[in-house]
Amino acid sequence: MLKVRDIRTFYGNIQALKGITLEIAEGEIITLIGGNGAGKSTTLMSICGVVPPRCGEIFFRGTPIHDMSPEKIVALGICQVPEGRRIFPGLTVKENLEMGAFLRRDAQGIKSDIDHVFDLFPILAQRRNQAGGTLSGGEQQMLAISRALMARPKLLLLDEPSLGLAPLIIQQIFEIIKKINTESKTTIFLVEQNANLALKVAHRGYVMENGLITMSDSAANLLGNEDVKKAYLGL
Amino acid sequence: MRKFFTLAEMKKSLLMAVWFIFLTFPIMVVRVNPIYKVVEWRWQNLVLVGVSAFFLSFLWRYFLAYKKPAPAKSPLETSARKGKLSELQRHPAARRAGIFLAATLAVAFPYIFSTYQVNIMTTALIYVVLGLGLNIVVGLAGLLDLGYVAFYAVGAYSYALLNFHFGLSFWVCLPIGAAMAALFGIILGFPVLRLRGDYLAIVTLGFGEIIRLVLENWNEFSKGPSGIAGIPRPGIVGVEMSLNTSSIFLYFLMIGLALLTILVVTRLRNSRIGRAWIALREDEIACQAMGVDKTKTKLTAFALGATWAGMGGVIFAAKTTFINPASFTFLESAIILSIVVLGGMGSIIGVIASAFILILLPEYLRAFSEYRMLIFGAVLVIMMVFRPQGLISNVRQTYRFKGLQEENKEGDIK
Numbered sequence: 001m002l003k004v005r006d007i008r009t010f011y012g013n014i015q016a017l018k019g020i021t022l023e024i025a026e027g028e029i030i031t032l033i034g035g036n037g038a039g040k041s042t043t044l045m046s047i048c049g050v051v052p053p054r055c056g057e058i059f060f061r062g063t064p065i066h067d068m069s070p071e072k073i074v075a076l077g078i079c080q081v082p083e084g085r086r087i088f089p090g091l092t093v094k095e096n097l098e099m100g101a102f103l104r105r106d107a108q109g110i111k112s113d114i115d116h117v118f119d120l121f122p123i124l125a126q127r128r129n130q131a132g133g134t135l136s137g138g139e140q141q142m143l144a145i146s147r148a149l150m151a152r153p154k155l156l157l158l159d160e161p162s163l164g165l166a167p168l169i170i171q172q173i174f175e176i177i178k179k180i181n182t183e184s185k186t187t188i189f190l191v192e193q194n195a196n197l198a199l200k201v202a203h204r205g206y207v208m209e210n211g212l213i214t215m216s217d218s219a220a221n222l223l224g225n226e227d228v229k230k231a232y233l234g235l
Numbered sequence: 236m237r238k239f240f241t242l243a244e245m246k247k248s249l250l251m252a253v254w255f256i257f258l259t260f261p262i263m264v265v266r267v268n269p270i271y272k273v274v275e276w277r278w279q280n281l282v283l284v285g286v287s288a289f290f291l292s293f294l295w296r297y298f299l300a301y302k303k304p305a306p307a308k309s310p311l312e313t314s315a316r317k318g319k320l321s322e323l324q325r326h327p328a329a330r331r332a333g334i335f336l337a338a339t340l341a342v343a344f345p346y347i348f349s350t351y352q353v354n355i356m357t358t359a360l361i362y363v364v365l366g367l368g369l370n371i372v373v374g375l376a377g378l379l380d381l382g383y384v385a386f387y388a389v390g391a392y393s394y395a396l397l398n399f400h401f402g403l404s405f406w407v408c409l410p411i412g413a414a415m416a417a418l419f420g421i422i423l424g425f426p427v428l429r430l431r432g433d434y435l436a437i438v439t440l441g442f443g444e445i446i447r448l449v450l451e452n453w454n455e456f457s458k459g460p461s462g463i464a465g466i467p468r469p470g471i472v473g474v475e476m477s478l479n480t481s482s483i484f485l486y487f488l489m490i491g492l493a494l495l496t497i498l499v500v501t502r503l504r505n506s507r508i509g510r511a512w513i514a515l516r517e518d519e520i521a522c523q524a525m526g527v528d529k530t531k532t533k534l535t536a537f538a539l540g541a542t543w544a545g546m547g548g549v550i551f552a553a554k555t556t557f558i559n560p561a562s563f564t565f566l567e568s569a570i571i572l573s574i575v576v577l578g579g580m581g582s583i584i585g586v587i588a589s590a591f592i593l594i595l596l597p598e599y600l601r602a603f604s605e606y607r608m609l610i611f612g613a614v615l616v617i618m619m620v621f622r623p624q625g626l627i628s629n630v631r632q633t634y635r636f637k638g639l640q641e642e643n644k645e646g647d648i649k
Contacts, residue, residue, distance in 0.1 A: 050523055074526030082524050088517035099514050102507070103526040151526065 001026045001187055002047070002078075002155060007056030007066070009039075009046045016042040017053065018211040024155070024189055029181050031190040031198040031219065033232055034208035040191045041083050043208070044157050047189075048080045049073045060155070075103055079153035083160050085144040089133030093124055096132050096143055100150030110150070117146035120176060138169035145173070149180065155187045156180070162194045170194065174201050195232035199223045207232070248293040255288035256281055298621065341490055345483040353486050357554060359594040360489040361547045366574035366586040367496045368543030373572065374581035375504060376536035377516025379436040382423070382443025383571050386416040386541035388450060388563035390548020395463040395558055396456075405469035409549050416545025417538040419446075424537035428530055431519075443568055451560040462559025469553050485554055492550065496543055500583060503539065512536055513581075577618055579625020588626050 002024040009017040016039045024030045032040050045051040047058060049070040058066040065073050079100075088096050097117065101110045118125035121142040127135060132143060141161055148156060158177065162170040178201050181188050192198035199205055199219045207215040207228060215222065222228050263284055266275040345353045365387060372380045390412035397403040397411065423442050427435055450457045457463070468481045469488060476484060503509050511532045514522050523529060552558050570593060578589035596614065600607035618626070 048524065050520065069528070070523040071526045071528045074524070079526075080524045082520055086518050086521040086524070088514055088521060090517050091513065095510075099510060099522075099525050099527075102511065102514075147525070 001061060002189070003057075003059040004043075004047065005057045005059075007043075007046055007053035007058060009042050009051055009053045011042075011051070016211055017046065019056070020046075020208075020211075020213055022206055022213060022216070024187060027181070027185055027187055028204060029177070029188045029190060029202045031192055031202035031205045032208055033192055033195040033198055033205060035232070036193075038208040039211040040208055041159055042211075044080060044159050044189070044191050047073075048078055048157060071103075074151060077152070077154035078157065079148045079151040079155075080157035081144045081148045081159060081161065084163060085137075085140045087132040087135075087140050087143050087147065089131065091132055092129050093132060093135070093143060094128045096147050097150050100147035103151065113150055113152070117149055120149075120179070121146055138165050138173070141165060141169075141173060142176075145176070145180075149186075153186060155189060158188060158190045160191060160193060162192065162197065170197065177201060195228070196223075244293070244296065247296070248289050251292035252285045252289035256285050259284050345486050350479050350482050353482050354554075355595065355598050357482065357486045357489050359591050360486075360493050361551055361554075362571065362574060362594045363493050363587050363590040364489075364496045364543050364547045365571045366578065366590045367500050367583065368540045368547070369571050370540075370575050370578075370581065370583070370586050371500065371503065371512070371543075372536050372540035373575050374586070375509060375516065376512040376533065376540075378427075378533065378536060379432065379439070380537075380540070381436050381440040381565070381568055381572065382446070383439075383540070383544060384563045384565070384567040385423075385443040385446035386419055386544035387548040387551070387567065388446055388560070389416045389419045389541075390545030391552040391558050391562070392450065392457060392463075392548075393545070394549040394552045395466050398466060399463060405467065405549070405553050409546060412549035413542045413545040416541040416548065420537040420539075420541030421534055423541075424534040428533055440565070440568075443563075443565060447560050447563050450563070457560075460559055460561070462557060462561075464557045466552050466556045466558065468556060469550075482554075485550070489550060492546060497583060497587070504581075504583070508532065508535060573615065577615065577625060579628045582625060582627050585625050585627035592626075 004020055004022045006019045006021050007017055008015065008019055020039070020043055022030075022032075022043075032043060034040050042051060046053045047065075049065065049068055049072075053066055056066065057064060060073075060076055060078060063076065065076065065078075068076075088099060091099065094114070097114050098110065101113065104110055118128075123139055124142060124146060127139065132140065135143060141163075145158070145161065161173050161177070165173070174197055177188060177190070180186050190198055190202060199222055202219040205217065205219045205222045206213050207222065215225070215228070217225070223233075260281070263280040264277050266277060267273075268275055344356060348356075365383070368386075369380065369383050372378050372383070393412040393415045394405065394408040397408050398405075403411070423439065427438050430438055451460055453459070468476075469485065470476055470481070471484075504513075511522070511527045514525070514527060515529065515532055515536075519529065522532075551562075555562075574590045574593050575586055577593065578585035578587070592614075597607055597611050600610055603610060
């Protein structure tokens with residue numbers, strides 16, 4: 001579904017990605033794990049065009065997207081949940097969701113999708129007229145995921161959904177991520193620091209260090225791998 | 236209400252009084268008389284400053300404390316905390332009565348009051364349009380524009396020059412002026428696409444000054460500081476108008492333009508592009524993730540904001556029949572921005588109200604001659620301290636689905 005071939009991304013003169021190659025198949029949950037500053041978020045930002053790669057190629061279902069503008073990439077069906085949630089604090093929960101469906105024009109479909117995400121996260125239904133900024137961290141993360149779902153993405157990019165949340169909430173959010181994958185057949189690309197949990201939900205995983213992919217294997221194998229255990233699982 | 240008249244509060248006010256005595260000492264107490272070469276010590280002024288500073292600071296903090304309990308809860312919960320005026324806005328009957336009253340007043344105004352008053356009102360209406368235009372850029376899209384007056388100048392000079400060289404009439408120039416201003420909006424928009432906040436403010440400020448300086452110095456083009464005189468007032472073909480009827484005609488024209496602006500801006504705010512503006516103001520990266528075209532959205536905000544300034548400019552030129560660059564200084568931009576901020580960013584009714592206050596107040600304070608700007612400044616400061624969200628804060632629409640009413644109620648209780 002998504003093919004990333006040898007992309008190199010720079011912030012000014014600083015090279016963040018030194019040639020990343022990865023592949024995501026239809027219907028998978030893929031996770032990208034690694035330490036701070038490894039380039040995980042940059043990989044994601046490169047895929048969705050916010051920080052375009054300087055060289056290399058990215059194909060989405062055969063279409064080259066590496067030099068497309070972010071809004072065109074969203075229109076193709078790639079939607080990201082940015083790091084740190086980034087909901088619109090002054091807009092209500094419902095308006096946030098409607099912003100998620102910005103590129104869609106089917107009013108009826110948007111309505112039913114809002115009901116659908118309210119089923120997925122009932123707490124959001126109760127808070128629908130509340131300003132996004134007044135929600136708790138967990139609720140904001142739920143809203144951010146719901147907002148991305150409103151675009152009906154074919155590929156959902158999640159950047160650290162566990163950031164700054166209580167363990168119980170994280171558990172809940174990962175359940176939902178799994179549910180989204182199995183129920184609506186959405187392919188998910190999950191960037192995470194919480195390697196243990198991420199590898200438990202994912203089918204396959206990539207490990208990243210200093211702008212390079214150092215390992216790629218099935219999630220179960222990575223969970224059992226001695227190096228990964230030492231470096232990221234704290235075992 | 237907690238106890239306020241405590242010793243500690245008194246002490247604070249006392250300190251304030253001493254500080255003010257110290258600050259004003261050189262101008263209020265000491266006076267050098269150069270004729271007799273003596274220094275006069277006006278000790279009675281010291282007492283006056285001290286006592287008034289004490290009472291004023293006490294009052295000031297009393298009102299601040301009085302105001303506190305309401306917004307202390309949560310600054311973000313704007314939807315829950317609204318003034319009485321905003322609530323009135325929602326009430327359909329009150330709303331209809333208000334509109335009816337305003338309409339009657341607007342129609343009757345030129346027949347009750349003198350031409351002088353009508354002219355002032357026309358000016359105020361021009362500022363309503365300018366405020367609403369800037370409200371798109373600053374209030375909705377969150378792009379701080381300090382050079383808005385440039386577009387006003389573009390509109391005014393479009394009419395003046397096109398009329399001077401080619402004899403084009405007011406009605407032809409009105410759309411041309413608007414289009415020219417929109418074009419300049421886009422010209423300004425391109426280089427500032429990547430800028431935010433302070434940097435954006437500085438560049439727009441520079442842009443405004445560039446336009447003014449070009450008009451001032453390019454004599455062959457704009458006749459420089461001496462300006463362009465004899466700009467015809469708008470008329471209808473075949474109708475001769477006296478000065479008096481002509482200003483009444485201009486007044487009604489301005490009412491029409493103001494209504495059009497209100498209509499269009501309201502529609503824009505609730506449209507897709509309006510949503511995109513508001514979202515862009517809140518978070519740019521999230522906007523991109525939602526598929527909002529940042530470039531297009533920002534440029535339309537600049538262009539659509541500038542359009543109204545252009546039309547206002549054309550009417551301004553027609554009203555005064557003389558323009559020169561001195562009418563388009565930074566002070567104008569600052570006043571228009573104050574209108575938007577004072578009215579409540581993004582709030583249409585608030586901007587209208589504050590345009591009237593800010594333009595009419597200095598006019599009617601003329602009776603106080605030299606004190607009028609002082610009073611004007613004081614009103615601004617007091618407003619911003621006691622109502623930082625603006626006169627009438629923005630009322631957001633709440634949407635309700637049929638069939639979800641019960642859940643809604645549940646949500647309200649929560």
